[in-house]
Amino acid sequence: MSLKIAIQGIESSFHDLAVQQLFPNQNVELLPCSSFDNVAGSLSDFSADLGVIAIENTIAGSILPNYNLIDSKNLKILDETFLTIEMYLMALQGETIHSIDEVHSHPVALQQCKEYLQRLQPHCKVIEGKDTASEAKRIKENGLKGVAAIAGKQVAEKYGLQILDKNIQTIKDNKTRFVVIGRETAENASERNKATLKFQLGHEVGSLASVLQLLSTFGINLTKIQSFPIEGSPWQYSFFIDVLYEDQVLFAEVTNVLEKAVKKLKVLGTYKQNLNNAPSQLNRQLVHGK
Amino acid sequence: MSLKIAIQGIESSFHDLAVQQLFPNQNVELLPCSSFDNVAGSLSDFSADLGVIAIENTIAGSILPNYNLIDSKNLKILDETFLTIEMYLMALQGETIHSIDEVHSHPVALQQCKEYLQRLQPHCKVIEGKDTASEAKRIKENGLKGVAAIAGKQVAEKYGLQILDKNIQTIKDNKTRFVVIGRETAENASERNKATLKFQLGHEVGSLASVLQLLSTFGINLTKIQSFPIEGSPWQYSFFIDVLYEDQVLFAEVTNVLEKAVKKLKVLGTYKQNLNNAPSQLNRQLVHGK
Numbered sequence: 001m002s003l004k005i006a007i008q009g010i011e012s013s014f015h016d017l018a019v020q021q022l023f024p025n026q027n028v029e030l031l032p033c034s035s036f037d038n039v040a041g042s043l044s045d046f047s048a049d050l051g052v053i054a055i056e057n058t059i060a061g062s063i064l065p066n067y068n069l070i071d072s073k074n075l076k077i078l079d080e081t082f083l084t085i086e087m088y089l090m091a092l093q094g095e096t097i098h099s100i101d102e103v104h105s106h107p108v109a110l111q112q113c114k115e116y117l118q119r120l121q122p123h124c125k126v127i128e129g130k131d132t133a134s135e136a137k138r139i140k141e142n143g144l145k146g147v148a149a150i151a152g153k154q155v156a157e158k159y160g161l162q163i164l165d166k167n168i169q170t171i172k173d174n175k176t177r178f179v180v181i182g183r184e185t186a187e188n189a190s191e192r193n194k195a196t197l198k199f200q201l202g203h204e205v206g207s208l209a210s211v212l213q214l215l216s217t218f219g220i221n222l223t224k225i226q227s228f229p230i231e232g233s234p235w236q237y238s239f240f241i242d243v244l245y246e247d248q249v250l251f252a253e254v255t256n257v258l259e260k261a262v263k264k265l266k267v268l269g270t271y272k273q274n275l276n277n278a279p280s281q282l283n284r285q286l287v288h289g290k
Numbered sequence: 291m292s293l294k295i296a297i298q299g300i301e302s303s304f305h306d307l308a309v310q311q312l313f314p315n316q317n318v319e320l321l322p323c324s325s326f327d328n329v330a331g332s333l334s335d336f337s338a339d340l341g342v343i344a345i346e347n348t349i350a351g352s353i354l355p356n357y358n359l360i361d362s363k364n365l366k367i368l369d370e371t372f373l374t375i376e377m378y379l380m381a382l383q384g385e386t387i388h389s390i391d392e393v394h395s396h397p398v399a400l401q402q403c404k405e406y407l408q409r410l411q412p413h414c415k416v417i418e419g420k421d422t423a424s425e426a427k428r429i430k431e432n433g434l435k436g437v438a439a440i441a442g443k444q445v446a447e448k449y450g451l452q453i454l455d456k457n458i459q460t461i462k463d464n465k466t467r468f469v470v471i472g473r474e475t476a477e478n479a480s481e482r483n484k485a486t487l488k489f490q491l492g493h494e495v496g497s498l499a500s501v502l503q504l505l506s507t508f509g510i511n512l513t514k515i516q517s518f519p520i521e522g523s524p525w526q527y528s529f530f531i532d533v534l535y536e537d538q539v540l541f542a543e544v545t546n547v548l549e550k551a552v553k554k555l556k557v558l559g560t561y562k563q564n565l566n567n568a569p570s571q572l573n574r575q576l577v578h579g580k
Binding site: 037056058059060061111114171175206213215216217222223225226239 | 327346349351352354401418461465496498506512516518527529
C-alpha cells in the first residue's frame with residue numbers, strides 16, 4: 001500500500017520535490033491541497049498519512065502560521081529536509097523575454113525574484129497566483145500567450161514549457177526548510193536528536209536567559225528561536241525553539257524540569273536532524289503504529 | 291513646512307492611520323509608495339523626511355524583510371506605534387453579501403480574514419491585490435459591481451463604499467506594530483528606553499544564553515527575539531532583538547562590552563517605548579538636525 005502524503009500545491013511543485021527528496025524509493029500517493037490548513041485537516045480526518053509543509057525560508061524566516069497550525073491541530077514534526085530553491089521563468093514554446101507582458105506566480109516566489117522583476121517592469125505586469133506549478137500548468141492548458149510563470153525547473157519539464165531565464169531569485173543560495181508532520185509515531189525514536197518546543201514566559205528580566213542557560217548546562221544546543229506576543233496577555237511571550245541534543249534520556253529529564261520553569265511547555269516534535277537531506281525512514285507500517 | 295512621510299500604500303490605508311496616530315497635530319505630507327523598498331529608497335535619496343513601516347503583526351510575527359531593509363539601507367528606527375487592525379468588507383452602494391462574487395485585498399489582509407472568507411467560498415472568488423485601500427478605491431472609481439474589498443473602516447468612509455460586514459478578521463485582537471524609520475537624529479535622546487539590535491553568533495553551546503545573561507545582569511530586558519541562519523555560513527546565526535533599558539549610560543556601556551562578545555553588533559535604533567500610542571515627538575526641524 002502507498003504512503004499518502006498531503007502537500008500544499010500540485011504535482012511538481014516545490015512541496016512535491018521535498019516529498020521526492022524525503023521518500024525517493026517509496027510508493028507515495030500525493031494528496032494536493034489548496035492551503036496549509038487543508039494539509040493539516042487531511043491529517044486530522046485520516047485522509048492522509050503524513051503532510052509535508054514549508055516551515056522557514058531565507059526570505060521570510062520562520063513561517064509562523066505553520067508553527068501555529070502544528071500547535072493548534074496537535075500534530076507532531078516527524079522529520080525535516082532542506083531544498084535549494086532555484087526559480088525559472090517559463091512560457092509557451094516560441095516566446096521570448098520580450099514577448100512577455102504578464103508574469104504569474106505564488107506571492108512568495110514573486111518576492112524571491114523581486115529584483116529581477118523590477119528590471120522587467122513597468123512593461124510587464126506581475127500577478128499573484130495560487131502556487132508556482134499551478135500557474136505554469138494554466139499557461140500550458142489554456143495556451144496563454146505573452147504570459148510567463150515563475151516556478152522550478154521541474155515544472156517546465158513536466159508541462160513542456162520553454163525556459164526563458166534561470167536562477168532569477170535575488171538570493172542565490174535560497175533555501176527552504178520543510179518538515180514532515182503527522183500523528184505521533186514511535187518510529188526511529190532511538191535516532192532522534194532534534195526537537196521543536198513551544199513555551200510561554202513572563203517578561204521578568206532574565207527569564208529567557210535562565211531557560212537557555214539550563215539547556216546549555218546540559219549540552220542542549222539552540223538552533224533557532226522566535227518570540228511572539230501572546231494575544232490578550234500583555235508582557236507575556238510565546239517562544240518557538242529548535243534544539244539539538246545528544247543524550248535522549250537527559251533531554252527527557254531536562255524537558256521535565258523545564259516544564260516547571262516555564263508555562264505551557266509543549267514538544268511539537270522530536271526527530272532526526274537532516275542537514276544532508278537523507279531519505280526519511282518513516283514508512284506506512286510504522287506511521288500507522290503496526 | 292510640512293513633514294514628508296513615506297508609506298507603502300495610499301491615503302487612508304493602515305499605514306496612513308499609523309502616521310495619523312503618530313503625527314496628529316503636524317503638517318504632514320504623505321508620500322505613497324508601491325513597496326517597502328521604495329519607502330526606504332525615498333529616505334536614501336532625501337525625497338522623504340521619515341518613513342512608517344509595519345514591522346510585526348499578530349499573524350506573521352516579525353516581518354523579516356523589513357528588518358533586513360532597515361539594516362541594509364543603514365536606516366534607524368526612531369519611534370514606534372501599535373494599531374488594532376479591524377477588517378471591514380465593503381462594496382458599492384446597493385450591494386449585499388449575496389450579490390458579491392469577488393473579494394479583493396492585500397494578501398496579508400486576506401490571510402487575516404481567512405476563516406471568514408472560507409465561509410463565503412466557493413461561490414466567491416478571493417483575489418490578491420496591491421493594498422487594502424487601493425482595491426477599495428478601484429471598486430469605487432471603476433464602478434465594479436459584484437466586487438468587494440477588505441480594508442479598514444476609514445477606507446469605506448473615504449471612498450463612500452457601503453460596509454457589508456465588520457470585524458471579519460479571525461483574530462479579534464489583531465495588532466500591528468509600526469516603526470518610524472529615517473536617518474539618525476539626536477532628537478529626544480534623553481527619553482529613549484528601547485533599542486533594536488542585530489548581531490551574529492556561532493552555535494557554540496550557550497552563546498546566546500551568555501549574551502542574554504549579560505543583558506539581564508544589567509536590567510536590560512528582552513521584549514522580542516528572532517534568529518535566522520546566515521546565508522552561506524552554516525551554523526552561524528543572526529539575531530534581531532528588542533530590549534528595554536532604564537539607564538542610558540549603562541546601556542551604552544553594556545553595548546560596548548557586548549560588541550566584544552558577539553560578531554557584527556549593530557544598533558538599528560534607540561527610541562522611546564510607546565505602548566500607549568502617544569504622538570511622536572519627532573518634527574521637521576529636529577529630523578533635519580536644525
